[in-house]
Amino acid sequence: MKLSQAEWQIMNALWDEHPATARQIAARLPEQVNWAYTTIKTMLTRLVEKQAVRERKQGNASLYDPILSRRQARSSALKSLVNQAFDGAFGPLMHFLFEQQDLTAKERTQIIQILQEHNNPKRNR
Amino acid sequence: MKLSQAEWQIMNALWDEHPATARQIAARLPEQVNWAYTTIKTMLTRLVEKQAVRERKQGNASLYDPILSRRQARSSALKSLVNQAFDGAFGPLMHFLFEQQDLTAKERTQIIQILQEHNNPKRNR
DNA sequence: TACATCTTACTACATTTGTAGAAATTGTCA
DNA sequence: TGACAATTTCTACAAATGTAGTAAGATGTA
Structure with a gap:
């Protein structure tokens, strides 16, 4: 949708x-x-x-x-962006996110933080 | 643009x-x-x-x-998605990426890998 | 009950997007 | 130099999108 x-x-x-x-x-x-x-x-x-x-x-x-859930809508919007603009793969999107020069410091911090949240469980287990 | x-x-x-x-x-x-x-x-x-x-x-x-660079185009497409669908912040986007149930294993691996690449320098320095 | 409101249902219209045909122009090869 | 082929220019047109007006029915209210 x-x-x-x-x-x-x-x-x-x-x-x-x-x-x-x-x-x-x-x-x-x-x-x-x-x-x-x-x-x-x-x-x-x-x-x-x-x-x-x-x-x-x-x-x-x-x-x-x-009827359409936010999750579904987000998912298809994201997929469609990835297909259109990031060679159809999440990898290029992630790379891009990190190379972004025009991210604000705040955004950068936000991202790193989330990453850590989601990364740590792996190391702590 | x-x-x-x-x-x-x-x-x-x-x-x-x-x-x-x-x-x-x-x-x-x-x-x-x-x-x-x-x-x-x-x-x-x-x-x-x-x-x-x-x-x-x-x-x-x-x-x-x-004239428009790929980088510029990607950046504005991403920003516009974030504004429209992720409360205008990268945080929710990142969270979403990680909670996504319908990511393929491959995509998941890809992402984690990129994260590590970009995360490690910090720890190794 | 008769008006002031609210809400819906319909219609409207400009702009953007996707898609392409027809005509005119230019280049090319025998 | 004439016939073809490739290319550009113009024009077209339907569907989607953004935005809203108007008429008509339902409701609350003095």
């Missing part, structure tokens, strides 16, 4: 807490995203058509739940 | 070796990509307009060179 940028915004809001009404989703979008309410509804309708989201009527209004 | 999927195909072929003619690029595209020659030309024209590629006439034909 491929989500567009705008769809990611909606899904991110929905994953954070659901079910949610369109109104609630609107409230959770990042500041910069200043969509008309009907824009959000349009996106939701399209997501329902794509079966990324389930809609159920609650009185006159609708409640939405994700 | 944001490249579309099709544009990545062209750019990948061009980065591999340049300058290149449209014909050469065509020859380097992956098997599955079976575009008409004019499709490739259209993409190239658009990439020139976007200033991702430079075109120079060599007799009747054109030679193309990338």
Whole structure:
């Protein structure tokens, strides 16, 4: 399942807490995203058509739940990036991450830290 | 600079070796990509307009060179993925990479290996 | 009950993307 | 020099995407 940028915004809001009404989703979008309410509804309708989201009527209004999980969406976005831009393998992606000159120090630290977390168990066992 | 999927195909072929003619690029595209020659030309024209590629006439034909570097393109694609899908931080991306259940053993090994490469210098110094 | 609201359902429209054909131009070889 | 072949230029067009307006139905409320 491929989500567009705008769809990611909606899904991110929905994953954070659901079910949610369109109104609630609107409230959770990042500041910069200043969509008309009907824009959000349009996106939701399209997501329902794509079966990324389930809609159920609650009185006159609708409640939405994700069908597509964040994990699934992340996984396919990542795979598609890797295929498109990193020769289809995670290796080149990892290399790239490490060679990145324009990572901030903070990002760098973050990464190293995670690596250690995930690396240490191996050595400690 | 944001490249579309099709544009990545062209750019990948061009980065591999340049300058290149449209014909050469065509020859380097992956098997599955079976575009008409004019499709490739259209993409190239658009990439020139976007200033991702430079075109120079060599007799009747054109030679193309990338202006946008692979590194730059990768960097912005990665950043945009991270923003869109990983809360804007590399940390969550790294975590995700490690928790991924559906990585193949090979991919897993690849990653660990890279990590070690980049981790060891720190300890060995 | 009659209005002010909210929500949905439909429609709209510009831009970007994927894909390519047709026509014009240029180079080439017999 | 004429016929072909290769290349470029233009034009086209459908699908996807971003963004939103309008009409009509449901609801709360004075």
